[in-house]
Amino acid sequence: MFRKILLLSFVLVIYSNLCNAQMNDSIMLRKIYDQALENGKAYDWLHELCFKIGNRVSGSPQADKAVKWGDSLMRTLGYDSVFLQPCMVPQWWRGPKEKAHFMVGKKKVDVNILALGGSIATPKEGMDAAIVMIDTFDDIDSMMVEACRGKILFINGKMNQKNIRTFQSYGHCVRQRWAGASAAAKKGAIAVVVRSVGTSTDEFPHTGSMGYEENIAQIPACAISTIHADMLEAQLKKHKGDDGAVRFYFNQQCKMLEEKQSYNVVGEIRGSQFPNEIIIVGGHLDSWDVGHGAHDDGAGVVQSMQVLQSFKALGIKPKRTIRAVLFMNEENGGRGGTKYAELAAANKENTIAAIETDAGGFSPQGFSFENDSLRAFKVRSYKNLFEPYQLFSWNYSGGGADINHLRNQGTLLIGLVPDSQRYFDIHHTAADTFDKVNKRELHLGAAAMTGLVYLMSEYGF
Amino acid sequence: MFRKILLLSFVLVIYSNLCNAQMNDSIMLRKIYDQALENGKAYDWLHELCFKIGNRVSGSPQADKAVKWGDSLMRTLGYDSVFLQPCMVPQWWRGPKEKAHFMVGKKKVDVNILALGGSIATPKEGMDAAIVMIDTFDDIDSMMVEACRGKILFINGKMNQKNIRTFQSYGHCVRQRWAGASAAAKKGAIAVVVRSVGTSTDEFPHTGSMGYEENIAQIPACAISTIHADMLEAQLKKHKGDDGAVRFYFNQQCKMLEEKQSYNVVGEIRGSQFPNEIIIVGGHLDSWDVGHGAHDDGAGVVQSMQVLQSFKALGIKPKRTIRAVLFMNEENGGRGGTKYAELAAANKENTIAAIETDAGGFSPQGFSFENDSLRAFKVRSYKNLFEPYQLFSWNYSGGGADINHLRNQGTLLIGLVPDSQRYFDIHHTAADTFDKVNKRELHLGAAAMTGLVYLMSEYGF
Numbered sequence: 001m002f003r004k005i006l007l008l009s010f011v012l013v014i015y016s017n018l019c020n021a022q023m024n025d026s027i028m029l030r031k032i033y034d035q036a037l038e039n040g041k042a043y044d045w046l047h048e049l050c051f052k053i054g055n056r057v058s059g060s061p062q063a064d065k066a067v068k069w070g071d072s073l074m075r076t077l078g079y080d081s082v083f084l085q086p087c088m089v090p091q092w093w094r095g096p097k098e099k100a101h102f103m104v105g106k107k108k109v110d111v112n113i114l115a116l117g118g119s120i121a122t123p124k125e126g127m128d129a130a131i132v133m134i135d136t137f138d139d140i141d142s143m144m145v146e147a148c149r150g151k152i153l154f155i156n157g158k159m160n161q162k163n164i165r166t167f168q169s170y171g172h173c174v175r176q177r178w179a180g181a182s183a184a185a186k187k188g189a190i191a192v193v194v195r196s197v198g199t200s201t202d203e204f205p206h207t208g209s210m211g212y213e214e215n216i217a218q219i220p221a222c223a224i225s226t227i228h229a230d231m232l233e234a235q236l237k238k239h240k241g242d243d244g245a246v247r248f249y250f251n252q253q254c255k256m257l258e259e260k261q262s263y264n265v266v267g268e269i270r271g272s273q274f275p276n277e278i279i280i281v282g283g284h285l286d287s288w289d290v291g292h293g294a295h296d297d298g299a300g301v302v303q304s305m306q307v308l309q310s311f312k313a314l315g316i317k318p319k320r321t322i323r324a325v326l327f328m329n330e331e332n333g334g335r336g337g338t339k340y341a342e343l344a345a346a347n348k349e350n351t352i353a354a355i356e357t358d359a360g361g362f363s364p365q366g367f368s369f370e371n372d373s374l375r376a377f378k379v380r381s382y383k384n385l386f387e388p389y390q391l392f393s394w395n396y397s398g399g400g401a402d403i404n405h406l407r408n409q410g411t412l413l414i415g416l417v418p419d420s421q422r423y424f425d426i427h428h429t430a431a432d433t434f435d436k437v438n439k440r441e442l443h444l445g446a447a448a449m450t451g452l453v454y455l456m457s458e459y460g461f
Numbered sequence: 462m463f464r465k466i467l468l469l470s471f472v473l474v475i476y477s478n479l480c481n482a483q484m485n486d487s488i489m490l491r492k493i494y495d496q497a498l499e500n501g502k503a504y505d506w507l508h509e510l511c512f513k514i515g516n517r518v519s520g521s522p523q524a525d526k527a528v529k530w531g532d533s534l535m536r537t538l539g540y541d542s543v544f545l546q547p548c549m550v551p552q553w554w555r556g557p558k559e560k561a562h563f564m565v566g567k568k569k570v571d572v573n574i575l576a577l578g579g580s581i582a583t584p585k586e587g588m589d590a591a592i593v594m595i596d597t598f599d600d601i602d603s604m605m606v607e608a609c610r611g612k613i614l615f616i617n618g619k620m621n622q623k624n625i626r627t628f629q630s631y632g633h634c635v636r637q638r639w640a641g642a643s644a645a646a647k648k649g650a651i652a653v654v655v656r657s658v659g660t661s662t663d664e665f666p667h668t669g670s671m672g673y674e675e676n677i678a679q680i681p682a683c684a685i686s687t688i689h690a691d692m693l694e695a696q697l698k699k700h701k702g703d704d705g706a707v708r709f710y711f712n713q714q715c716k717m718l719e720e721k722q723s724y725n726v727v728g729e730i731r732g733s734q735f736p737n738e739i740i741i742v743g744g745h746l747d748s749w750d751v752g753h754g755a756h757d758d759g760a761g762v763v764q765s766m767q768v769l770q771s772f773k774a775l776g777i778k779p780k781r782t783i784r785a786v787l788f789m790n791e792e793n794g795g796r797g798g799t800k801y802a803e804l805a806a807a808n809k810e811n812t813i814a815a816i817e818t819d820a821g822g823f824s825p826q827g828f829s830f831e832n833d834s835l836r837a838f839k840v841r842s843y844k845n846l847f848e849p850y851q852l853f854s855w856n857y858s859g860g861g862a863d864i865n866h867l868r869n870q871g872t873l874l875i876g877l878v879p880d881s882q883r884y885f886d887i888h889h890t891a892a893d894t895f896d897k898v899n900k901r902e903l904h905l906g907a908a909a910m911t912g913l914v915y916l917m918s919e920y921g922f
Contacts, residue, residue, distance in 0.1 A: 037622045161498045161901070164850055199901060363824070363880050365851065389625055390826065392853035419824050419880065421901045440622070440660060440882045 025385055025458075028316075029451045033389060035310050036447035042302035042309075043439040045073065046361075049301065050292035050434040057117075057289040058329040059091030059260040066285050067263045070326045074267035074305060078312055085264040087339035089329040092117055094289055095253035098222065102131065103247045104235050111228035113193070114207040114290065115252040116177060117332045119221040126251030127152070127191050127220065130244045133236040137176040140183045149188030152248045154224075155180045156195045156233055159424065166199055166420040167359065167397070170427075173197050174208070181221040182213040191220045193248060195229040197424070203227050204429035207288050209332040222250055262286075262328045264336045269308055271320040271457070278344075279318075279456050281307045281355045281449050282325035284336065284402055291432035295423060298434075299361025299442055301326050303416075306446035307453055318457040320352070327402040330358065334401060341405035353379070353412040353456050355449050356400025361442040362418035366393030367452065375412040375461050382455050391448055393417050412461070416449055486846055486919075489777075490912045494850060496771050497908035503763040503770075504900040506534065507822075510762065511753035511895040518578075518750040519790040520552030520721045527746050528724045531787045535728035535766060539773055546725040548800035550790040553578055555750055556714035559683065563592065564708045565696050572689035574654070575668040575751065576713040577638060578793045580682040587712030588613070588652050588681065591705045594697045598637040601644045610649030613709045615685075616641050617656045617694055620885065627660055627881040628820065628858070631888075634658050635669070642682040643674035652681045654709060656690040658885070664688050665890035668749050670793045683711055723789045725797045730769055732781040732918070740917050741784045742768045742816045742910050745791035745863055752893035756884060759895075760822025760903055762787050764877075767907035768914055779918040781813070788863040791819065795862060802866035814840070814873040814917050816910050817861025822903040823879035827854030828913065836873040836922050843916050852909055854878050873922070877910055 036042075053069060056062035067084070074082040100113040115121075129152045134140055136157040155176040160169040176194045184192040196206035205225040212218045224232065232246070239245035265285065271277060283300020287293020304324040311318060328336035344351055353375070355367075366386075369376040376396075383394050398404075399413025407413060418441070426432040497503075514530060517523035528545070535543040561574040576582075593608060594615040595601055601616070616637040621630040637655045645653040657667035666686040673679045685693065693707070700706035726746065732738060744761020748754020765785040772779060789797035805812055814836070816828075827847075830837040837857075844855050859865075860874025868874060879902070887893040 033625070034623045162495050164494070164905075166901075363882050390854065393851065421824050421905070422899050425899070438883050438886070440627075444625075444882070 025455060028454060029385055031314055032310055032450045032454065033447045035313055036306065036443040036450065037440065039313065040306055040443035040446060042306040042442050042446050045302040045305065046294065046298050046437060046442065047434060049298050050294050055287050055289050055291055055293045056285065057092070058089040058262060058286045058332060059257065060289065063262060063286055067265055070265040070285060070301065074265065074324070077267070077309055079267045079308060080270045082267045085266060085339055085343055086261055087264065087328060087335045088259045089262045089335050090333045091257040091260050092332060093255055093257055095121070095255065098250060098252040099126065100222070100250035102232055102235065104239070104245065109231060111232065112203050112205050112225040113222040113250055114205040115254040116210040116221040116223055117207055117288065118210050119181070119252070119254055120218050121253045121255055122191070122220045122251050126249055128247060128249040129190060131193070131236070131246050131248035132243060133233065137180065140187065143187050145188050147243070148184070151189055152191045152193060153184040153187070153189040154193045154232060154236070156229060158195060159197060159199055161199070166424050170197060170424055177208050177223065178210050181210055181219050182216045185217045185219045189219060194221070194223050196223045196226050198226055198427065200425040201226045201230065204431045206428045207290060208428045220252060222252060264328050264340055265326040267305065267308055267324045269311055269318055269322050272317045273319040274460065275321050276350055277320040277460060278323060278349055278351045279320055279353045279453055280323045280325050280351060281453055282327055282402060283357045284328070284330035285326040286329050286331055288331055288428045290430040292434050294432050294434045294437050295360040296427055296432055297330065297358045299437060300357035303357050303361065303442065303446040303449060307450045310446070310450045316454065320457040320460060322453055322457060330402050337402035337405045341409065344406065345409060351406055351409055351411040352461055353414060354399065354403040354406055355414045355416060355452065356403045357416040357445060357449065358400050358402070359416065359420065360418050360423040361437045361445060362422060363441045364391060364416060364418050364445040364448040366391045366395065366417045368395050368397040368415040368417050370399050370413040371396060373412065378461060379412065379414070379452070379456065382452065386448065386451065389448065416445055418445055486916060489915060490846055492775055493771055493911045493915065494908045496774055497767065497904040497911065498901065500774065501767055501904035501907060503767040503903050503907050506763040506766065507755065507759050507898060507903065508895060510759050511755050516748050516750050516752055516754045517746065518553070519550040519723060519747045519793060520718065521750065524723060524747055524789070528726055531726040531746060531762065535726065535785070538728070538770055540728045540769060541731045543728045546727060546800055546804055547722055548725065548789060548796045549720045550723045550796050551794045552718040552721050553793060554716055554718055556582070556716065559711060559713040560587065561683070561711035563693055563696070565700070565706065570692060572693065573664050573666050573686040574683040574711055575666040576715040577671040577682040577684055578668055578749065579671050580642065580713070580715055581679050582714045582716055583652070583681045583712050585714070587710055589708060589710040590651060592654065592707050592709035593704060594694065598641065601648065604648050606649050608704070609645065612650055613652045613654060614645040614648070614650040615654045615693060615697070617690060619656065620658060620660055622660070627885045631658060631885055638669050638684065639671050642671055642680050643677045646678045646680045650680060655682070655684050657684045657687050659687055659888065661886040662687045662691065665892045667889045668751060669889045681713060683713060725789050725801055726787040728766065728769055728785045730772055730779060730783050733778045734780040735921065736782050737811055738781040738921060739784060739810055739812045740781055740814045740914055741786050741812060742914055743786035743788055743863060744818045745789070745797065746787040747790050747792055749792055749889045751891040753895050755893050755895045755898050756821040757888055757893055758791065758819045760898060761818035764818050764822065764903065764907040764910060768911045771907070771911045777915065781918040781921060783914055783918060791863050798863035798866045802870065805867065806870060812867055812870055812872040813922055814875060815860065815864040815867055816875045816877060816913065817864045818877040818906065818910065819861050819863070820877065820881065821879050821884040822898045822906060823883060824902045825852060825877060825879050825906040825909040827852045827856065827878045829856050829858040829876040829878050831860050831874040832857060834873065839922060840873065840875070840913070840917065843913065847909065847912065850909065877906055879906055
């Protein structure tokens with residue numbers, strides 16, 4: 001009997017502690033959200049980054065400025081330490097504004113293009129040749145060399161509008177941008193024009209990185225805006241069978257410069273109980289060289305700093321060490337992510353979890369995990385705490401490009417999942433500007449991450 | 462034994478039918494979403510409404526045009542019938558652009574205001590008086606008449622940023638706009654200026670309807686932009702205790718004209734099996750007289766028509782009658798909603814369910830029901846079918862202003878629930894323009910409603 005009572009008491013104590021913990025966690029999450037929504041600084045920081053610095057491709061003077069800005073800003077925020085991690089980055093320079101048009105007989109139609117990041121230039125006088133079209137990247141395999149040789153290939157793949165999450169469609173369609181040039185060169189094409197990988201029909205071409213395969217001729221590659229892609233497509237369909245009927249001209253004078261030193265910027269609040277267990281939250285400081293890089297990834301940068309700022313503002317001393325990492329060179333090399341992981345391994349750091357925010361500063365919907373590891377299972381058990389904040393999507397679509405390098409260090413990789421409907425309207429375009437970011441949405445994303453970091457810091461694994 | 466086998470077979474048949482139904486429903490929902498995302502017309506229709514007609518306050522020539530536009534458009538879509546429901550609407554005319562400033566000593570600060578809908582004018586030469594401030598509408602009760610008499614009262618209530626759903630904050634704060642004038646008049650104020658009921662800090666004042674209590678002096682009422690409210694607040698705080706230190710001037714020449722005939726526009730596809738059971742989906746055709754009325758409620762208008770359009774495009778013959786209702790005069794009278802319910806009662810119509818879309822054309826998150834009736838219970842059981850489309854919020858925050866009049870007719874009242882973060886940035890302002898609407902978000906909302914209408918039409922109650 002006594003043992004039964006003892007057991008019962010034991011169970012009751014455990015249960016009551018669990019209930020208390022759950023209640024205290026709820027209260028803390030509410031405080032975190034209140035703080036971010038009422039007094040979050042991320043939006044103001046983003047304004048500074050967008051208007052005082054602007055876009056900031058790796059190696060550019062603006063990227064240097066952004067490093068200084070992140071470093072100085074974090075030094076004012078009272079963190080335990082702020083430090084830089086040097087890394088070499090590639091430097092690709094777009095050159096003067098591209099020019100392009102197509103001709104149907106004597107009719108000339110000017111079109112908007114952007115050279116793809118990493119592409120070589122056209123000759124100085126530009127390139128002028130017959131253009132042929134394929135509907136999707138997959139069609140390239142069955143293309144006859146005769147149909148392509150000496151011509152410009154237009155890869156007209158469209159993002160699938162049917163997927164509810166636009167990232168799924170992006171993942172499929174982006175191959176034409178990344179791999180289109182070498183695939184076209186194998187068929188004898190002298191240049192490649194890809195339809196912009198985007199969801200809306202407008203005049204803004206979407207740039208982004210591309211690569212050349214080894215031992216394949218390098219040909220110039222550019223993206224054409226979706227509205228102009230539609231016009232080009234219509235003419236090519238109209239003149240189907242008459243391969244020389246439509247000619248394309250473009251001129252881009254981009255080039256690779258020498259590699260240059262740049263930096264990741266890291267801010268840290270040291271854990272009060274388990275300082276050697278590290279949780280990171282990060283976005284990337286570089287952007288493409290058009291627009292403001294506001295959603296991609298200014299938003300992620302300021303949200304990551306907001307997480308630490310919220311801990312400071314609320315006076316929460318985390319049990320484990322938390323770090324905001326502003327990665328360099330996500331867009332065209334991923335050198336910052338690689339370097340971070342390399343240093344973490346060299347320093348034998350125990351990075352227990354990493355959250356990346358690089359999918360836009362839109363309304364957060366949940367988190368994504370790389371797989372259903374035991375750690376992911378534990379973190380997913382916090383889901384119910386986030387239901388009042390409408391974070392219903394806890395799925396397995398991976399972490400993110402910068403933190404993925406930590407995979408072999410046993411780190412739980414997590415991505416913030418925002419609403420994805422608008423992201424690929426403006427991704428890598430001149431339209432990715434500050435006015436597209438909503439303050440509440442941005443701060444809700446920061447609050448979501450702060451909440452999750454808090455719970456992981458309290459309970460560990 | 463035989464009976465057991467019989468029972469088991471029976472259970473298996475039921476179960477298998479249920480599984481088939483569920484599977485067929487899933488397939489149909491996928492088709493509905495595919496159709497809306499790939500070939501939805503709502504966005505193009507909204508473009509027409511915004512750019513060919515523009516904003517359309519009740520009684521205005523543009524509202525007349527909008528009625529004709531909705532009627533003509535639906536007549537081209539092959540519905541079984543399209544008809545107008547005449548109703549008298551109030552006509553409030555803003556007059557020439559308002560002027561306003563405040564003075565601190567000799568320093569003059571121009572500010573942006575909008576007269577509130579329904580307000581009387583200032584004298585022709587405007588009004589110029591000392592201004593006093595209260596922080597929230599609730600503070601008015603404890604205000605001394607002496608502090609207010611002969612002055613302009615500034616009600617500076619701010620929307621609570623902490624609520625995750627912004628409609629909650631709106632519901633609380635909007636009282637200062639609706640009831641501020643009479644409350645101020647009771648304290649002897651000669652005019653009322655309210656802080657715009659909005660979530661962002663910017664230069665756009667938010668108009669909206671207000672009412673005068675009977676037997677209380679009518680005083681002019683306007684809303685001031687949030688950025689100018691901040692400036693005014695700062696000066697009033699600085700000069701606290703010195704009641705005459707800050708003076709406010711404004712001039713608005715708005716007035717009520719005679720009531721005028723207008724119309725609800727209704728399109729119908731008759732049910733193939735239960736034509737007398739009616740499901741309606743609707744938004745309101747009128748808007749405020751600034752901006753485009755794009756989110757409020759052009760979005761709802763075109764989404765409602767899209768629901769019927771999707772049925773036609775997919776060749777679905779609904780078992781029950783479905784109607785798109787474009788209500789008139791939601792903003793300042795609700796006469797269209799009242800008239801619709803009145804006619805439905807007079808015609809002894811059986812409106813089994815009504816969905817209203819009047820919360821912006823943003824990413825849909827779910828549906829809201831008025832209460833947990835048996836009908837709501839049945840419809841909520843469809844929730845799992847919508848999880849692939851990220852509709853996770855099925856709550857009880859009510860139907861909508863236009864369909865609420867059907868409450869006493871046994872109708873299940875449902876509201877489409879979109880993401881609410883951006884809505885009150887632009888609500889009732891010159892910034893509620895077409896460019897703020899995202900095509901995919903708009904069409905996802907239409908698809909969500911089409912799916913729910915389909916299921917209710919198939920299975921009834």
